[in-house]
Amino acid sequence: MATARVSKSANGKAQAAPQALYQRIRADLEEKILSGRWPPGYRIPFEHELVESYNCSRMTVNKVLSGLAAAGIIERKRRVGSFVAKPLVQSAVLHIPDIQAEIAKRGEAYAYELLTRKRRKATKDDLERLGIDKSCDVLVLSCRHIAKGRPFALEERLINLDVVPPASEIDFTRVPPGTWLLGHVPWNEAEHRITASLADDVALKALTLKKPAACLVVERRTWRKNKIITSVRVTYPNDLYQLTARFTPTGLRS
Amino acid sequence: MATARVSKSANGKAQAAPQALYQRIRADLEEKILSGRWPPGYRIPFEHELVESYNCSRMTVNKVLSGLAAAGIIERKRRVGSFVAKPLVQSAVLHIPDIQAEIAKRGEAYAYELLTRKRRKATKDDLERLGIDKSCDVLVLSCRHIAKGRPFALEERLINLDVVPPASEIDFTRVPPGTWLLGHVPWNEAEHRITASLADDVALKALTLKKPAACLVVERRTWRKNKIITSVRVTYPNDLYQLTARFTPTGLRS
DNA sequence: GGACGTCGTATGTCTATACATAATCAGCGG
DNA sequence: CCGCTGATTATGTATAGACATACGACGTCC
Numbered sequence: 001m002a003t004a005r006v007s008k009s010a011n012g013k014a015q016a017a018p019q020a021l022y023q024r025i026r027a028d029l030e031e032k033i034l035s036g037r038w039p040p041g042y043r044i045p046f047e048h049e050l051v052e053s054y055n056c057s058r059m060t061v062n063k064v065l066s067g068l069a070a071a072g073i074i075e076r077k078r079r080v081g082s083f084v085a086k087p088l089v090q091s092a093v094l095h096i097p098d099i100q101a102e103i104a105k106r107g108e109a110y111a112y113e114l115l116t117r118k119r120r121k122a123t124k125d126d127l128e129r130l131g132i133d134k135s136c137d138v139l140v141l142s143c144r145h146i147a148k149g150r151p152f153a154l155e156e157r158l159i160n161l162d163v164v165p166p167a168s169e170i171d172f173t174r175v176p177p178g179t180w181l182l183g184h185v186p187w188n189e190a191e192h193r194i195t196a197s198l199a200d201d202v203a204l205k206a207l208t209l210k211k212p213a214a215c216l217v218v219e220r221r222t223w224r225k226n227k228i229i230t231s232v233r234v235t236y237p238n239d240l241y242q243l244t245a246r247f248t249p250t251g252l253r254s
Numbered sequence: 255m256a257t258a259r260v261s262k263s264a265n266g267k268a269q270a271a272p273q274a275l276y277q278r279i280r281a282d283l284e285e286k287i288l289s290g291r292w293p294p295g296y297r298i299p300f301e302h303e304l305v306e307s308y309n310c311s312r313m314t315v316n317k318v319l320s321g322l323a324a325a326g327i328i329e330r331k332r333r334v335g336s337f338v339a340k341p342l343v344q345s346a347v348l349h350i351p352d353i354q355a356e357i358a359k360r361g362e363a364y365a366y367e368l369l370t371r372k373r374r375k376a377t378k379d380d381l382e383r384l385g386i387d388k389s390c391d392v393l394v395l396s397c398r399h400i401a402k403g404r405p406f407a408l409e410e411r412l413i414n415l416d417v418v419p420p421a422s423e424i425d426f427t428r429v430p431p432g433t434w435l436l437g438h439v440p441w442n443e444a445e446h447r448i449t450a451s452l453a454d455d456v457a458l459k460a461l462t463l464k465k466p467a468a469c470l471v472v473e474r475r476t477w478r479k480n481k482i483i484t485s486v487r488v489t490y491p492n493d494l495y496q497l498t499a500r501f502t503p504t505g506l507r508s
Numbered sequence: 509g510g511a512c513g514t515c516g517t518a519t520g521t522c523t524a525t526a527c528a529t530a531a532t533c534a535g536c537g538g
Numbered sequence: 539c540c541g542c543t544g545a546t547t548a549t550g551t552a553t554a555g556a557c558a559t560a561c562g563a564c565g566t567c568c
Contacts, residue, residue: 020520020521021521021522022522034440034479036440039440046549047548048548057522058524059522059524060521060522060523062549062551066550070321076548076549076550077531077548077549078529078530078531079529079530079531079532079546079548079549080530080531081548081549082548191498192498193496193497193498194448194496194498195470195492195496195497196450196451196468196469196471196490196492197450197468198466198492212452212466214450214451214452214466214469215450217450236450238449238451242449243448243449244445244446274550274552275551276551276552300517300518301518301519302518310552311552311554312554313552313553313554314551314552314553316519316520317552319519330518331518331519331560331561333516333517333519333559333561333562334518334560334561334562335518335519336518
């Protein structure tokens with residue numbers, strides 16, 4: 001066909017969105033999906049049809065469709081077509097900030113306090129938390145984070161010294177273990193469990209709370225190549241902390 | 255140069271990972287980054303260098319690098335190069351399942367019960383929850399989810415009837431409002447607040463708990479085109495529910 | 509010596525083409 | 539009528555070449 005396309009070199013794109021072509025196409029398709037004009041299950045036009053309507057090459061629309069598929073917005077089936085994905089998505093991006101950074105961001109005074117630090121051969125319980133069989137050395141830490149002079153979080157942590165030998169050299173009296181680990185140990189995967197609980201005596205004391213007190217508890221295990229680096233349990237007084245999660249189903253889209 | 259590359263047509267790819275070339279390249283680069291050989295801040299080889307070492311076209315490595323950049327694993331700067339991103343990522347994918355589906359998946363009996371249903375002009379408090387100024391009609395619902403005969407969650411919901419007029423036609427005595435909304439109303443964005451709290455009298459009664467009881471509370475607001483569709487507060491007994499979030503920093507990677 | 513302009517380079521985007529792959533569908537033979 | 543086979547077709551992957559753009563570096567001019 002070789003008809004006249006807009007001739008990419010013949011414009012400065014003085015339009016509202018002077019973006020790249022494939023970005024405009026993507027925005028266009030997303031809009032159609034989001035507005036409901038293309039409901040879940042709808043078969044979107046074939047690549048060659050989009051090529052015609054946008055007057056561009058198949059590589060370009062392919063890039064758009066691949067991106068939409070990667071973001072879970074559409075599903076593609078060979079020989080059949082591409083379809084708007086079912087709403088399905090029941091997940092959200094959960095922001096779990098560094099405690100120190102979070103408090104600093106609020107402009108509040110931050111203090112950190114190491115309560116206990118023990119090195120020992122892993123107990124049976126430790127091994128279970130770290131998901132391993134054979135025994136190894138672990139570092140057991142307990143510390144407090146303090147904001148505006150009030151205890152903000154109690155952190156109880158187990159570090160697998162087989163995976164992170166250098167941790168045994170750090171005394172963690174000044175640097176919180178989470179901060180040190182984040183900066184020194186690359187990781188693979190993390191899992192969080194978020195629960196509510198009534199503070200036990202240890203937590204009541206560490207957080208200077210009065211019974212009964214509800215606390216938000218975040219337990220996190222962090223992997224590096226199938227081995228758990230560290231297992232941590234952070235307890236927050238319910239009135240001082242909340243998790244927030246924001247989700248936009250349309251993929252990343254800066 | 256046009257040297258002999260592996261000649262894509264000359265093989266059946268009987269290797270360990272008979273994947274596409276760009277997937278193998280991506281896996282390769284990810285491995286280098288994850289293993290720490292290419293630490294954060296490291297400048298990865300230029301596109302043309304990767305082209306040489308993998309004996310492929312620039313489009314192919316470009317696709318890989320663009321994907322890594324989109325996933326936040328590397329950062330790219332024109333004229334400068336591509337760099338391994340700082341560990342930064344403090345977020346996780348939080349799976350917030352449909353209550354009914356979740357209980358069904360566990361193979362437990364599920365029951366649903368509508369407690370109250372009121373239609374009214376929005377109060378000042380309602381308007382604030384829905385983030386709007388001018389008054390409108392809202393639907394106020396309260397219901398219970400029951401697993402294995404035991405109250406599992408208390409759901410208190412506000413629906414903006416200006417955004418979802420058809421909701422006023424539904425009586426929600428059989429279908430949970432969350433399930434109905436998910437299936438009928440496309441949405442844009444959602445925000446969650448996760449907190450712990452001591453159950454108040456309403457919650458104690460609805461969930462048949464004894465004082466004092468800690469509960470996990472998930473508040474969610476869901477948008478469609480800058481308008482809040484619904485605002486919901488779900489309260490779970492601490493011993494019956496926990497949120498889990500799993501995170502793999504290496505982007506999606508099916 | 510400092511402001512400024514030119515050039516080189518790495519990434520960003522797009523095209524035209526090619527072949528591979530998977531799945532559907534029609535047609536054929538048993 | 540059923541099942542197999544081959545044609546058709548949409549997507550998947552890859553290539554080479556081209557031009558655009560941003561930005562650092564270097565050199566020039568005043």
